[in-house]
Amino acid sequence: MGKFKLTIEYDGGRFKGWQVQEDARSIQGLLIKAAKTVFETDKVEVYGSGRTDAGVHALGQVAHLDVNSKMPVRLIRQKMNDLLPHDVNIISVDSVSPKFHARHDAIARSYIYQISRRRNAFGKHFMWWVKDPLDVEKMNQAAAHLVGFHDFKSFSNEKGTEKSSKVELQQLKVVEKGDMIIVHIVASHFLWKMVRRVVGCLVEVGTGRMDPAKFKEWLEAPSQEPAQYTAPPAGLFLERVYFPGEQVSKEFKTLL
Structure with missing residues (x-):
C-alpha cells in the first residue's frame, strides 16, 4: 500500500472532534469518506497525530493515509479537497516511508x-x-x-x-x-x-x-x-x- 502524509487545517466548531464516532461528525470520518471516493476502494486507513476534542481547531494537524495507489500527491490533495467541506482543508500531501506513523513518530x-x-x-x-x-x-x-x-x-x-x-x-x-x-x-x-x-x-x-x-x-x-x-x-x-x-x-x- 502507498503511504501519504497529510497536513490538515480545520475549524472544529461544527465537529465532535477528530476521532471517528458513530452518528457524529468527525474530521477523521470525513477524510476517510473522501479517500474512499477518490481511490474507489474501502481499503483506506487514516490515522492522526493525536485527537482534538469537539470544538477544537487545527492549523497543522498531521495524519497518514494508507491506500493502494500511485496517484500523484498533487491530485490526491486536489481530489480530496474537492470533496471536503469548507471547514476542512488539506494543506499538503507528501509521499512517506511505509513505516511512517503520524502519532508514533511525532516527537x-x-x-x-x-x-x-x-x-x-x-x-x-x-x-x-x-x-x-x-x-x-x-x-x-x-x-x-x-x-x-x-x-x-x-x-x-x-x-x-x-x-x-x-x-x-x-x-x-x-x-x-x-x-x-x-x-x-x-x-x-x-x-x-x-x-x-x-x-x-x-x-x-x-x-x-x-x-x-x-x-x-x-x-x-x-x-x-x-x-x-x-x-x-x-x-x-x-x-x-x-x-x-x-x-x-x-x-x-x-x-x-
Whole structure:
C-alpha cells in the first residue's frame, strides 16, 4: 500500500472532534469518506497525530493515509479537497516511508490558545473573550512552574486508565499581540483537556484571583481544583506536529 502524509487545517466548531464516532461528525470520518471516493476502494486507513476534542481547531494537524495507489500527491490533495467541506482543508500531501506513523513518530506537538481582551465581531468561535484585565507577567510566572518533565494529573481528565500522566513540557509562554493574548505550549504529548485546564488556570492567575505558586502545588500533589477553571474549546488550536529532524520553534502562527 502507498503511504501519504497529510497536513490538515480545520475549524472544529461544527465537529465532535477528530476521532471517528458513530452518528457524529468527525474530521477523521470525513477524510476517510473522501479517500474512499477518490481511490474507489474501502481499503483506506487514516490515522492522526493525536485527537482534538469537539470544538477544537487545527492549523497543522498531521495524519497518514494508507491506500493502494500511485496517484500523484498533487491530485490526491486536489481530489480530496474537492470533496471536503469548507471547514476542512488539506494543506499538503507528501509521499512517506511505509513505516511512517503520524502519532508514533511525532516527537512534539504545539498548541496555541487565543484570548481576546475585547469583544470581537469576527472571532467568537476562535477565541475566548476575557473581560477582566490580565497580568501577563504573572501568567508567565505561573507558566514557568510547568516547564519540564512533570506529572500533569491535576490538569488532566484522564480517569480510570493506566495511561501515564507524566509529560515533558518543553515550552509555555504567554505573549501579548495587540488586543490578543496568545498562550503557546509545546510538549512531547498532551493529556485529555490538559491545555484547556492550564490556560484556564493561567487566566485565573492573570486576574489576580489565583497565586502562581498553586501551579507548583498541583504538580506535587494531584488536585481536582484545576478542572473548575477549564477554558472553553473555541480558542484552542493544534498549531504544529514535529517529527524527527525538525527543530521545535519558539515562533508560532495564529489564525487572526
